[in-house]
Amino acid sequence: xxxxxxxxxxxxxxxxxxxxxxxxxxERPKPNILFIMSDDHAQRAISAYTDELIQTPNLDRIxxxxxxxxxxFVTNSICAPxxxxxxxxxxxxxxxxxxxxxxxNPNQWTFTEELHDAGYRTSLIGKHHLQALPRxxxxxxxxxxxxSYYSPxxxxxxxxxxxxxxxxxxxxxxxxxxxLKHSAADTSGQPFCMLYWHKAPHRNWMPDTSDLPGLLDxxxxxxxxxxxEYKGRRAAEHADMRIADMFTSHxxxxxGDYQNPDPGTGGAGFITNPNFDQVKNFAYQMSRLTPAQxxxxxxxxxxxxxxxxxxxxxxxxxxxxxxxxMQDYLASVKSVDDNVGRVLxxxxxSGLDENTIVIYTSDQGFYLGEHGWYDKRFMYEESHRxxxxxxxxxxxxxxxxxxxxxxxxxxxxxxxxxxxxxPPADVQGQSLRPILEGRNPEDWREDIYYRYYQQMNxxxxxxxxxxxxxxxxxxxxxxxxxxxxxxxxxxxxDPSEMHNRIDDxxxxxxxxxxxxxxGEQRVALKVVD
Numbered sequence: 001x002x003x004x005x006x007x008x009x010x011x012x013x014x015x016x017x018x019x020x021x022x023x024x025x026x027e028r029p030k031p032n033i034l035f036i037m038s039d040d041h042a043q044r045a046i047s048a049y050t051d052e053l054i055q056t057p058n059l060d061r062i063x064x065x066x067x068x069x070x071x072x073f074v075t076n077s078i079c080a081p082x083x084x085x086x087x088x089x090x091x092x093x094x095x096x097x098x099x100x101x102x103x104x105n106p107n108q109w110t111f112t113e114e115l116h117d118a119g120y121r122t123s124l125i126g127k128h129h130l131q132a133l134p135r136x137x138x139x140x141x142x143x144x145x146x147x148s149y150y151s152p153x154x155x156x157x158x159x160x161x162x163x164x165x166x167x168x169x170x171x172x173x174x175x176x177x178x179x180l181k182h183s184a185a186d187t188s189g190q191p192f193c194m195l196y197w198h199k200a201p202h203r204n205w206m207p208d209t210s211d212l213p214g215l216l217d218x219x220x221x222x223x224x225x226x227x228x229e230y231k232g233r234r235a236a237e238h239a240d241m242r243i244a245d246m247f248t249s250h251x252x253x254x255x256g257d258y259q260n261p262d263p264g265t266g267g268a269g270f271i272t273n274p275n276f277d278q279v280k281n282f283a284y285q286m287s288r289l290t291p292a293q294x295x296x297x298x299x300x301x302x303x304x305x306x307x308x309x310x311x312x313x314x315x316x317x318x319x320x321x322x323x324x325x326m327q328d329y330l331a332s333v334k335s336v337d338d339n340v341g342r343v344l345x346x347x348x349x350s351g352l353d354e355n356t357i358v359i360y361t362s363d364q365g366f367y368l369g370e371h372g373w374y375d376k377r378f379m380y381e382e383s384h385r386x387x388x389x390x391x392x393x394x395x396x397x398x399x400x401x402x403x404x405x406x407x408x409x410x411x412x413x414x415x416x417x418x419x420x421x422x423p424p425a426d427v428q429g430q431s432l433r434p435i436l437e438g439r440n441p442e443d444w445r446e447d448i449y450y451r452y453y454q455q456m457n458x459x460x461x462x463x464x465x466x467x468x469x470x471x472x473x474x475x476x477x478x479x480x481x482x483x484x485x486x487x488x489x490x491x492x493x494d495p496s497e498m499h500n501r502i503d504d505x506x507x508x509x510x511x512x513x514x515x516x517x518x519g520e521q522r523v524a525l526k527v528v529d
Contacts, residue, residue: 001226031418032183032356033115033193033390034343035411037086038336038375039079039127041362043387045333049051050056053220053368054330058341058393059389062360066112066391067436068401073448073469074364074408077376077383079202079224080104080129081453082363082408087111087130089412089427092453094526097130099454103467109424111412115193118421121186123179126172126197133158141175147199149206149332151288165290169332173339177346184350193415196343200332201366203374204250206285208332209296216303220326222319223369225496232500235463235483236380239375240268243321248308250278251374252324255286258305267375267460292379295449322369329368342460357418358391359411370496379450379476380497384469392418396436404435405471407446410461428525464525468518473507475514 019221047056048063049070075085077090084097087110097104113136116122123139127147133155134140134203144157151163152171164171171463174195183192207215230237247266248254254262262278286294304324313318340360347353365383369371376383386408390396395418409429416423417431434441447470456463463480472498476487488502488511 010422023297028394029121029189029355030420031394032352033120033415033419034180034196034347034356034358035194035415036196036198036340036358036360038198038200038333038360038362040364040366041201041333041336041387042366042368042382043160043385044368044382045330045366046387047385048389053326054333056333057237058335058337059360060346061341061344062391063389063401065391065398066358066396066400069388069406070391070401072386072406072408073384073390073450074386074445076363076451076453077378078452078454079363083129086363086408086411087134089409089429090425091259091403091409091428091525091527092451093429093451093525093529094426098497099458101454101458104130104132106130109427110134110136111416111423112136112193112195114421114423115419116278118419119190120419121183121190121192123192123199124195124196125176125179127202128197128198132203132247137151138276139180143172143199143519148285148288149199149204150197150285150293151290163288166488167335169198169208169216169335169339172196172198172344176343179254180343180346180350180352183331184352189420189469198336198339200208202470204282204285205325205328205332205442206250207328208335209293209332211297211331214301214333215327216300216307218327218330219323220330222322225498226322226369226372227317228371234485235465235478235480235486236371238406238463238483239373239378240265240460240461241367241372241377242515243325243369243372244330246320246321246325246374247278247282250282250306252321253282253301253304253328254308255282255301255305260307318372323375327367354393356392357415357416359389361408361411362386363389363408375460377452377454377460379452379465379467379469379474381491381495390414390432390436392436395433397438400438402435404440405445405469406432407448447517447521449525449527451527456483466518466522468514468521470514473510473514475511475518477518 023024045054046059048060074082080100081092084095084104088095110121116136122137124137125141128142131204140157144153152168153163154161245265247262247264248259249262263478288296311317364376365385366376367382371381413423413429414432417433447468448467449464463478463479463483465476467476472492474489478485486502487500488499
């Protein structure tokens with residue numbers, strides 16, 4: 001018996017987590033951070049979540065060697081506000097970036113500047129999309145605005161560079177690898193935090209020339225609600241996000257004599273930018289290609305045009321549009337996966353992998369034909385959800401997963417926690433470290449708040465709304481004048497959110513509780529309007 005207690009203690013120590021070696025945070029070197037983010041990447045387009053659409057072996061590595069978050073969400077599903085929420089750890093109403101059109105104050109606190117002040121070498125490579133040059137970065141190679149898929153133009157530490165010949169996902173990765181090699185060669189022991197942020201798979205989904213052969217032969221399963229009629233969902237019916245209304249030129253790559261004029265509304269962009277010409281815009285994007293790249297595109301565009309003439313105006317047109325969209329979108333995802341593989345391989349080769357936290361996420365989810373849509377913005381699952389995978393061999397068990405409700409505002413607090421830095425008290429995100437290390441807090445959040453602000457007379461005509469989501473039920477409150485009202489969904493029985501049950505007496509108690517929680521969340525999060 002006198003040997004039993006020491007044996008039990010030894011067993012417990014050995015089972016506390018991977019690669020801890022009994023060291024405390026103060027004894028271990030601060031971890032490096034590689035924060036990888038794409039733009040508009042749906043969970044369904046990562047095979048770690050489901051392999052129904054695509055294989056993403058390199059992204060899957062992060063999940064297989066770390067933790068997969070099954071219930072990761074954004075606070076505002078639109079590009080720049082989501083990035084602002086990540087950087088500040090705060091909801092849009094507090095950081096000020098409520099939509100893509102409003103300014104972002106670059107002088108406010110960000111987790112990256114905090115890490116810089118704590119001794120980290122910080123860098124941002126790729127898409128920033130918050131306009132003003134960010135503070136607290138030692139190295140900044142940022143795209144101007146959305147950037148283009150070919151011959152991208154970067155701002156390097158305040159200086160605008162000439163266009164770089166190449167495919168943007170590859171060029172971004174070349175810059176990222178150069179920065180990683182700088183850190184690997186540094187003998188001072190300074191930790192690094194790199195934001196390696198891709199443009200892809202943002203609209204208009206232009207594949208790399210290497211992925212064009214055979215692309216038009218690929219076919220994908222059609223969502224059951226591709227022809228959604230939006231019964232009981234007035235805001236959804238009004239939105240201009242239908243694949244049926246995509247630009248045939250800019251989006252689907254129908255060019256020249258094959259279409260004139262372009263019949264698509266493309267998101268009602270003419271309301272905000274009456275000078276936008278989708279045909280000329282796609283011609284401009286094509287002009288960015290080298291002669292060799294343009295030659296590689298020629299047979300592809302010819303076949304697209306011929307297919308369009310065959311289906312235009314028939315009952316086959318919508319499904320053709322869907323396949324065309326998916327072919328380009330998923331090829332853009334493939335380029336991200338290929339390039340992330342290059343970076344992960346370098347981490348392994350350089351020996352940086354063991355002490356580097358690797359995060360993969362997107363600024364929001366995206367519709368891949370569900371409800372007949374592309375784009376994001378709504379609180380419905382496909383755009384509210386975002387992929388999230390985190391690998392850190394020193395602390396996170398390989399192949400682990402969690403169903404806890406987590407938010408994009410949690411990421412900065414998590415990284416600061418591992419770096420031994422305490423965020424300011426007004427940061428609203430919570431550290432995911434306990435979850436990552438298998439110590440799920442008993443008081444973890446039971447529901448999450450969402451808010452979409454952009455004006456309806458802007459792109460895609462999505463009504464302003466807010467809502468609260470728990471494990472099973474979701475309440476959405478539309479606040480747009482003329483579209484005021486509530487929607488209630490049982491996500492267990494109706495995961496596709498086709499049946500608004502706000503007036504269902506069977507869910508009266510659920511509705512009352514969610515109404516209360518919506519009010520409580522507004523107070524707790526200091527929502528004032």
